Amino acid sequence: MLLEPTVNALVDPGFEAKARVFEQHGEVRNPNGVYVDGTFGRGGHSRLLLSRLGPGAKLVVFDKDPVAIQAALELQSRDPRVQVIHGGFASMFEEMQAKGLTQVDGIMLDLGVSSPQIDDPERGFSFMREGPLDMRMDTSRGMTAAQWLAEADVDEIREVIAKYGEERFAFQIAKAIVGRRESRPLRTTLDLAELVASVVRTREKGQHPATRSFQALRIHINQELEELARALAAALRLLAPGGRLAVISFHSLEDRMVKQCIAAARRRSEAQSRLPIFEKDMPRPILEPLGKVLPTDEEAKENPRARSSVLRVAQRTDEPLPADAESFVNAIRLVPQKSSRAARRKK
Numbered sequence: 001m002l003l004e005p006t007v008n009a010l011v012d013p014g015f016e017a018k019a020r021v022f023e024q025h026g027e028v029r030n031p032n033g034v035y036v037d038g039t040f041g042r043g044g045h046s047r048l049l050l051s052r053l054g055p056g057a058k059l060v061v062f063d064k065d066p067v068a069i070q071a072a073l074e075l076q077s078r079d080p081r082v083q084v085i086h087g088g089f090a091s092m093f094e095e096m097q098a099k100g101l102t103q104v105d106g107i108m109l110d111l112g113v114s115s116p117q118i119d120d121p122e123r124g125f126s127f128m129r130e131g132p133l134d135m136r137m138d139t140s141r142g143m144t145a146a147q148w149l150a151e152a153d154v155d156e157i158r159e160v161i162a163k164y165g166e167e168r169f170a171f172q173i174a175k176a177i178v179g180r181r182e183s184r185p186l187r188t189t190l191d192l193a194e195l196v197a198s199v200v201r202t203r204e205k206g207q208h209p210a211t212r213s214f215q216a217l218r219i220h221i222n223q224e225l226e227e228l229a230r231a232l233a234a235a236l237r238l239l240a241p242g243g244r245l246a247v248i249s250f251h252s253l254e255d256r257m258v259k260q261c262i263a264a265a266r267r268r269s270e271a272q273s274r275l276p277i278f279e280k281d282m283p284r285p286i287l288e289p290l291g292k293v294l295p296t297d298e299e300a301k302e303n304p305r306a307r308s309s310v311l312r313v314a315q316r317t318d319e320p321l322p323a324d325a326e327s328f329v330n331a332i333r334l335v336p337q338k339s340s341r342a343a344r345r346k347k
């Protein structure tokens with residue numbers, strides 16, 4: 001999805017989001033540099049990037065999904081430039097540091113679930129296919145959606161569905177889930193999809209009534225927004241001056257976070273602009289936005305899942321990071337609130 005523009009965003013010295021037609025075989029900025037693909041999937045983006053890079057390049061790829069990791073290991077066996085990490089991209093900074101790779105030329109994230117994950121009923125991501133209510137990207141660890149729904153209370157379920165699904169009927173859905181599990185546990189995707197459909201009265205055009213609830217549960221089970229917040233913080237610390245960040249998001253919660261991070265890293269001098277300090281002493285932007293790219297009508301027609309995708313691109317400036325980079329990132333409020341039960345448990 002948005003394959004060409006994403007790879008071009010990392011390697012094309014004159015990348016311009018507005019330009020819509022992307023140079024296919026132009027000059028490459030750092031052909032032997034260090035790159036990260038945080039979401040390997042089946043390696044579409046990685047393969048295209050590798051085809052543009054030189055023999056001395058390094059590409060570190062991450063994925064939570066064991067099946068995606070199998071595909072990545074196969075690619076690694078044929079291409080020594082590839083290094084594979086099974087795990088969340090949230091730990092990108094620590095993992096890259098452990099490899100001694102702390103100056104990175106390009107990082108790409110193609111967020112969300114992959115088509116093979118949605119299409120495999122056993123993974124439990126689809127409300128259209130009967131399968132276990134799993135929804136974990138990493139099937140080797142963590143709680144499934146069915147396990148979580150069997151334990152969580154009404155408030156907690158409502159909060160997740162309202163916050164991550166932006167669903168108006170979150171309370172009614174949460175009540176129905178808790179009511180239903182008293183007689184029979186919710187085990188499958190269709191159990192849940194049918195229950196939600198019985199409660200959600202108004203259908204949005206072209207949308208299944210369970211779309212928002214499934215999105216919300218998936219985000220919660222995989223801690224997707226927390227992962228993204230940590231990855232954005234890691235990108236600020238890892239990118240070398242001139243290094244590029246390219247993020248494809250699929251829903252407004254993710255896109256808002258990416259947009260806010262880029263905007264905050266750019267505008268960070270604004271707060272100081274009213275203070276009586278010399279201009280030369282004011283902190284300069286950490287990131288410069290290079291724009292956003294939306295799929296063309298043709299792409300959206302060819303692949304309906306691409307319809308809601310947005311690619312945002314930014315370039316690291318040569319301004320040193322503030323010493324408290326972590327608190328800088330927290331200050332831009334990227335990390336969503338913990339759910340009430342988790343917060344209570346922490347106290």
Ligand SMILES: C[S@@+](CC[C@H](N)C(=O)[O-])C[C@H]1O[C@@H](n2cnc3c(N)ncnc32)[C@H](O)[C@@H]1O
Pocket residue numbers: 001038039040041042043044045046062063064065068087088089090110111112113114115137224227228
């Ligand atoms: C949309 S797909 C990426 C497709 C990929 N760009 C390709 O060309 O095949 C997203 C992938 O990212 C993985 N993923 C999602 N969130 C992740 C995270 N926090 N850490 C690591 N992998 C993640 C998913 O398991 C999935 O394989």
